[in-house]
Amino acid sequence: xxxxxxxxxxxxxxxxxxxxxxxxxxxxxxxxxxxxxxxxxxxxxxxxxxxxxxxxxxxxxxxxxxxxxxxxxxxxxxxxxxxxxxxxxxxxxxxxxxxxxxxxxxxxxx
Amino acid sequence: xxxxxxxxxxxxxxxxxxxxxxxxxxxxxxxxxxxxxxxxxxxxxxxxxxxxxxxxxxxxxxxxxxxxxxxxxxxxxxxxxxxxxxxxxxxxxxxxxxxxxxxxxxxxxxxxxxxx
Numbered sequence: 001x002x003x004x005x006x007x008x009x010x011x012x013x014x015x016x017x018x019x020x021x022x023x024x025x026x027x028x029x030x031x032x033x034x035x036x037x038x039x040x041x042x043x044x045x046x047x048x049x050x051x052x053x054x055x056x057x058x059x060x061x062x063x064x065x066x067x068x069x070x071x072x073x074x075x076x077x078x079x080x081x082x083x084x085x086x087x088x089x090x091x092x093x094x095x096x097x098x099x100x101x102x103x104x105x106x107x108x109x110x
Numbered sequence: 111x112x113x114x115x116x117x118x119x120x121x122x123x124x125x126x127x128x129x130x131x132x133x134x135x136x137x138x139x140x141x142x143x144x145x146x147x148x149x150x151x152x153x154x155x156x157x158x159x160x161x162x163x164x165x166x167x168x169x170x171x172x173x174x175x176x177x178x179x180x181x182x183x184x185x186x187x188x189x190x191x192x193x194x195x196x197x198x199x200x201x202x203x204x205x206x207x208x209x210x211x212x213x214x215x216x217x218x219x220x221x222x223x224x225x226x
Contacts, residue, residue, distance in 0.1 A: 033214045040222070042114075042200055043153075045214035088153070090215075097168070098143070098202070098215055100153040 005101050006089055012107040019076040021104040023089030024069075030092055032065055032072050037086045037103070046074075046087075079108045113137070116201050116218035123225050129188040131221050133201030141204045142184035143215070144168075144176065146197040153200065159184055191225045198222050 007022045025032070031050045035043040049056045049065045049072065056063045062075040076083055086103040093099050117132035135142065143158040145168075155168030157176040165176050173195060177185040184203075188195055201218040 035214070035217075040198075040220070042116075042217035042219045043202075043215075045216070048214050097155060097158065098204075099155070102150075102152045 006087070006104045008104060009102065010105040010107070012109060013079060015079060015081055015108050015110050017079055019079050019083070019106055019108075021074045021087050021106070023072045023074070023101055025072075025089070025091050026070065027091075027093070029067070032063075033090045033092075033098070034061075034063060034072075034074050035088045035090060035100075037088065039085070043088065076106075079106075081108050081110050084108045114201055114203055114216050114218040116199075116221050118221050119219065121221055121223045123188075123191050123223065125192060125225055127188075127191045127225075129191045129223070129225075131186040131188075131199055131201075131223070133184045133186070133218055134182050135184075135203040135216070136182065137203060137205075137216065138181065139203040139205050139216075140181070142178065143202045143204075144174075144184065144186045145200045145202065146170070147200060147220075148197050156186065191223075193225050196223060196225045 005024050031048050033048045034046045037043045047058050047063050049063050060077045065072045084107050086105050088100045088103045090098045090100045114135045123129050141160050144156040145153045147153045154170050156174050157168050159165045159178040162181050175187045199221045202215045204215045
């Protein structure tokens, strides 16, 4: 079962621009996590935001969480070619079961 | 640096073969997971384990089994491989609650399995 749904499915921008990806989920959460996956590789954890937090920063990443709308967004500022990857949101169901959305494919054009 | 290691990056097996995918973590994590990833279907949980010798079915356990004899190792077994099991397989681990790690889940690099 898919808990998070990312929007858009694909995003293509120029290097230096900001990239925003959105995630919606259905049930109550303890935290929401964002991951990145380079083509053909495993997932790398980017950032975790707890349900009592509204915004969190890590380097060029900014994550927001709106629990009333059951949505989150990931903003990557000043994008670089190396940011080209798929980005997934994920929420924990039950005892540590992580459920992922379908992901957003981000392409940064040089 | 914490690490989850999957034994093979690429694997080609024949229909009907018994296939073992191995995953080892060096972080003393209690929880380990096996996912498969397919285009258009995203990541789907096959099995997970929250302790040695303990296992729980995920969303798509049919055709698979798992083994966790030691804390650091979680094996995924395809009893009789079929072509519809061609996929990317991802292993992950995480500490047990309530130590909800700010580092999230740690994934291996994945094994791309092709069944012919």
